[in-house]
Amino acid sequence: MSYVRIWVHLVFSTKNRERMITDDLKLKLLEHIKINAKEKELWIDSINCMADHMHVLISLGREQSVGKAAMLIKGESSFWINNNKLIAGKFVWQDDYYAVSVGEKGVNRLRNYIANQEKHHRKKSFQEEYDEIIK
DSSP: OOOOOEEEEEEEEBGGGOOOOOHHHHHHHHHHHHHHHHHTTOEEEEEEEOSSEEEEEEEEOTTOOHHHHHHHHHHHHHHHHHHTTOSSSOOOBOSOOEEEEEOGGGHHHHHHHHHTHHHHHHHSOHHHHHHHHHO
Protein backbone atom coordinates (compact mmCIF):
# COMPACT_ATOMS: atom_id res chain seq x y z
CA MET A 1 0.00 0.00 0.00
CA SER A 2 1.39 3.40 -1.00
CA TYR A 3 1.94 6.12 1.56
CA VAL A 4 2.35 9.65 0.22
CA ARG A 5 2.60 12.80 2.31
CA ILE A 6 3.36 15.85 0.22
CA TRP A 7 2.30 19.11 1.85
CA VAL A 8 1.72 22.06 -0.46
CA HIS A 9 0.94 25.66 0.42
CA LEU A 10 -1.21 26.98 -2.42
CA VAL A 11 -1.94 30.71 -2.76
CA PHE A 12 -3.98 32.36 -5.49
CA SER A 13 -5.75 35.65 -5.98
CA THR A 14 -8.85 37.00 -7.61
CA LYS A 15 -8.47 38.35 -11.14
CA ASN A 16 -6.54 41.64 -10.96
CA ARG A 17 -6.58 41.21 -7.17
CA GLU A 18 -10.05 42.69 -7.02
CA ARG A 19 -11.55 42.63 -3.53
CA MET A 20 -14.48 40.39 -4.48
CA ILE A 21 -14.73 38.06 -1.48
CA THR A 22 -17.07 39.67 1.05
CA ASP A 23 -17.37 38.36 4.61
CA ASP A 24 -20.67 36.71 3.69
CA LEU A 25 -19.24 35.08 0.57
CA LYS A 26 -16.11 34.00 2.45
CA LEU A 27 -17.98 31.69 4.82
CA LYS A 28 -19.97 30.07 2.01
CA LEU A 29 -16.93 29.80 -0.27
CA LEU A 30 -14.65 28.15 2.29
CA GLU A 31 -17.32 25.63 3.24
CA HIS A 32 -18.10 24.86 -0.39
CA ILE A 33 -14.43 24.35 -1.28
CA LYS A 34 -13.98 21.95 1.66
CA ILE A 35 -17.02 19.89 0.66
CA ASN A 36 -16.08 19.82 -3.03
CA ALA A 37 -12.47 18.88 -2.27
CA LYS A 38 -13.61 15.98 -0.11
CA GLU A 39 -15.83 14.74 -2.95
CA LYS A 40 -12.82 14.94 -5.31
CA GLU A 41 -10.57 13.16 -2.76
CA LEU A 42 -8.40 16.22 -2.30
CA TRP A 43 -7.21 16.59 1.29
CA ILE A 44 -7.47 20.21 2.50
CA ASP A 45 -5.86 20.61 5.89
CA SER A 46 -6.25 24.39 6.31
CA ILE A 47 -7.95 27.08 4.26
CA ASN A 48 -8.64 30.78 4.65
CA CYS A 49 -9.03 33.80 2.45
CA MET A 50 -9.05 37.54 2.36
CA ALA A 51 -11.08 39.77 0.04
CA ASP A 52 -8.59 39.29 -2.80
CA HIS A 53 -6.74 36.01 -2.25
CA MET A 54 -6.81 32.53 -0.73
CA HIS A 55 -4.37 30.29 1.16
CA VAL A 56 -4.80 26.51 1.17
CA LEU A 57 -2.66 23.84 2.81
CA ILE A 58 -3.20 20.57 0.98
CA SER A 59 -1.74 17.12 1.18
CA LEU A 60 -1.42 15.60 -2.26
CA GLY A 61 -2.35 11.99 -2.90
CA ARG A 62 -0.24 9.63 -4.99
CA GLU A 63 -2.19 10.37 -8.19
CA GLN A 64 -2.48 14.15 -7.71
CA SER A 65 -0.45 17.07 -8.98
CA VAL A 66 -0.29 20.66 -7.79
CA GLY A 67 -1.75 21.86 -11.08
CA LYS A 68 -4.69 19.46 -10.88
CA ALA A 69 -5.39 20.43 -7.25
CA ALA A 70 -5.29 24.14 -8.12
CA MET A 71 -7.59 23.58 -11.09
CA LEU A 72 -10.10 21.63 -8.98
CA ILE A 73 -10.23 24.28 -6.29
CA LYS A 74 -10.13 27.40 -8.45
CA GLY A 75 -12.18 26.26 -11.43
CA GLU A 76 -14.99 24.63 -9.54
CA SER A 77 -15.29 27.39 -6.93
CA SER A 78 -15.51 30.19 -9.50
CA PHE A 79 -18.07 28.15 -11.46
CA TRP A 80 -20.09 27.66 -8.25
CA ILE A 81 -20.01 31.37 -7.34
CA ASN A 82 -21.10 32.43 -10.83
CA ASN A 83 -23.67 29.66 -11.30
CA ASN A 84 -25.32 30.60 -7.98
CA LYS A 85 -25.01 34.36 -8.67
CA LEU A 86 -23.35 34.95 -5.29
CA ILE A 87 -21.85 38.25 -6.44
CA ALA A 88 -22.83 40.97 -8.87
CA GLY A 89 -20.81 40.51 -12.05
CA LYS A 90 -18.47 37.66 -12.88
CA PHE A 91 -16.12 36.05 -10.38
CA VAL A 92 -12.73 34.96 -11.75
CA TRP A 93 -9.57 33.69 -10.08
CA GLN A 94 -6.27 34.86 -11.56
CA ASP A 95 -4.72 32.21 -13.83
CA ASP A 96 -1.46 32.00 -11.91
CA TYR A 97 -0.87 30.68 -8.43
CA TYR A 98 1.93 30.25 -5.92
CA ALA A 99 2.68 26.75 -4.65
CA VAL A 100 5.49 25.62 -2.41
CA SER A 101 6.19 22.36 -0.62
CA VAL A 102 6.14 22.36 3.15
CA GLY A 103 8.08 20.03 5.42
CA GLU A 104 6.40 18.21 8.30
CA LYS A 105 8.09 20.51 10.81
CA GLY A 106 6.58 23.59 9.16
CA VAL A 107 2.99 22.38 8.96
CA ASN A 108 1.81 23.64 12.37
CA ARG A 109 3.37 27.06 11.79
CA LEU A 110 1.68 27.28 8.39
CA ARG A 111 -1.69 26.23 9.85
CA ASN A 112 -1.41 29.09 12.32
CA TYR A 113 -0.40 31.52 9.58
CA ILE A 114 -3.38 30.54 7.41
CA ALA A 115 -5.82 30.75 10.32
CA ASN A 116 -4.60 34.25 11.21
CA GLN A 117 -4.69 35.92 7.81
CA GLU A 118 -6.68 38.93 9.00
CA LYS A 119 -4.13 39.70 11.71
CA HIS A 120 -1.20 39.13 9.36
CA HIS A 121 -2.53 41.43 6.65
CA ARG A 122 -2.99 44.33 9.05
CA LYS A 123 0.81 44.52 8.99
CA LYS A 124 1.59 43.51 5.42
CA SER A 125 -0.39 43.70 2.18
CA PHE A 126 -0.79 40.71 -0.11
CA GLN A 127 1.46 42.38 -2.67
CA GLU A 128 4.22 43.00 -0.09
CA GLU A 129 3.94 39.42 1.09
CA TYR A 130 4.02 38.04 -2.45
CA ASP A 131 7.08 40.14 -3.38
CA GLU A 132 8.95 38.85 -0.29
CA ILE A 133 8.08 35.24 -1.06
CA ILE A 134 9.25 35.49 -4.66
CA LYS A 135 12.59 37.01 -3.57
